[in-house]
Amino acid sequence: LPMDVNSIREAVIDTMKxxxxxxxxxxxxxxxxxxxxxxxxxGSSDGSSSFQASSSVEKRRERxxxxxxxxxxxFVTIAYSNYLYGATNFAKDQPPxxxxxxxxxxxxxxxxxxxxxxxMVRRVGGSSSSxxxxxxxxxxxQTILPLQSMIRIxxxxxxxxxxxxxxxxxxxxxxxxxxxxxxxPADNNKGDETGKHGDNNKVPKLxxxxxxxxxxxxxxxxxxxxxxxxxxxxxxxxxxSAKTSLAFCDLPGVVNSENFESWLLNHYVQFxxxxxxxxxxxxxxxxxxxxxxxxxxxxxGSGNSKN
Numbered sequence: 104l105p106m107d108v109n110s111i112r113e114a115v116i117d118t119m120k121x122x123x124x125x126x127x128x129x130x131x132x133x134x135x136x137x138x139x140x141x142x143x144x145x146g147s148s149d150g151s152s153s154f155q156a157s158s159s160v161e162k163r164r165e166r167x168x169x170x171x172x173x174x175x176x177x178f179v180t181i182a183y184s185n186y187l188y189g190a191t192n193f194a195k196d197q198p199p200x201x202x203x204x205x206x207x208x209x210x211x212x213x214x215x216x217x218x219x220x221x222x223m224v225r226r227v228g229g230s231s232s233s234x235x236x237x238x239x240x241x242x243x244x245q246t247i248l249p250l251q252s253m254i255r256i257x258x259x260x261x262x263x264x265x266x267x268x269x270x271x272x273x274x275x276x277x278x279x280x281x282x283x284x285x286x287x288p289a290d291n292n293k294g295d296e297t298g299k300h301g302d303n304n305k306v307p308k309l310x311x312x313x314x315x316x317x318x319x320x321x322x323x324x325x326x327x328x329x330x331x332x333x334x335x336x337x338x339x340x341x342x343x344s345a346k347t348s349l350a351f352c353d354l355p356g357v358v359n360s361e362n363f364e365s366w367l368l369n370h371y372v373q374f375x376x377x378x379x380x381x382x383x384x385x386x387x388x389x390x391x392x393x394x395x396x397x398x399x400x401x402x403x404g405s406g407n408s409k410n
Contacts, residue, residue: 128321
């Protein structure tokens with residue numbers, strides 16, 4: 104949106120105000136994204152001498168690239184949530200819809216990896232072969248629901264080979280769920296952070312939520328199966344599900360050039376399940392002790408010593 108045009112800027116401000124009044128989080132999130140994109144573009148094109156003196160061209164490019172990847176991540180998240188909602192409610196037995204949902208989840212993995220990479224030249228997830236599968240991109244909890252449905256459809260058609268292939272990928276998705284919660288402990292309380300789906304009494308006001316929180320609450324959590332997974336799955340549940348999914352994949356007795364990749368991936372998943380089981384126990388103990396420390400802090404204390 105051309106926010107430098109007064110009439111448009113005023114219309115956006117008025118519309119966002121109305122969204123807050125009626126609690127329309129979906130439209131508010133889109134307007135916030137449009138406003139933030141314009142604000143960042145204005146800041147990046149600012150030719151002030153102080154900015155040019157303090158930052159090299161390369162640093163400005165890397166900063167802008169990180170923001171672009173972040174915006175792409177937000178828009179792909181919206182696409183994923185819409186595909187997931189549509190497939191769950193209107194196209195449960197249509198593989199193309201679930202495949203689009205899975206593709207959006209895989210693209211989100213790539214964008215998150217690129218955002219955390221300071222080099223704008225390196226293409227995370229790239230490969231010398233365009234047909235190669237980037238298995239690492241499947242370690243994302245967003246892949247779980249589309250893969251589960253694709254497996255269900257493949258079973259109904261008697262395609263056992265496809266079931267085994269997808270089950271191996273699904274086990275990676277469950278591992279991704281564990282890793283996400285250990286990287287960001289707040290993920291363990293997604294439901295508490297923005298309120299349970301449909302419980303508007305616990306949801307903060309729209310202008311108090313970040314863009315990611317808006318997308319989480321008003322786009323992703325429209326789908327009941329996703330809400331159930333986020334609110335009820337623990338690290339142990341993810342790990343047990345990964346074991347169950349891996350059990351559908353037969354480990355080849357004789358390894359050759361055709362099955363070496365799946366054989367190697369199978370062993371990798373088995374090792375990661377054991378490793379993450381131990382690591383999650385350590386993280387839980389660390390969080391428990393950290394919470395106990397916070398509980399012992401005097402009321403009104405900010406954690407900083409008085410000077």
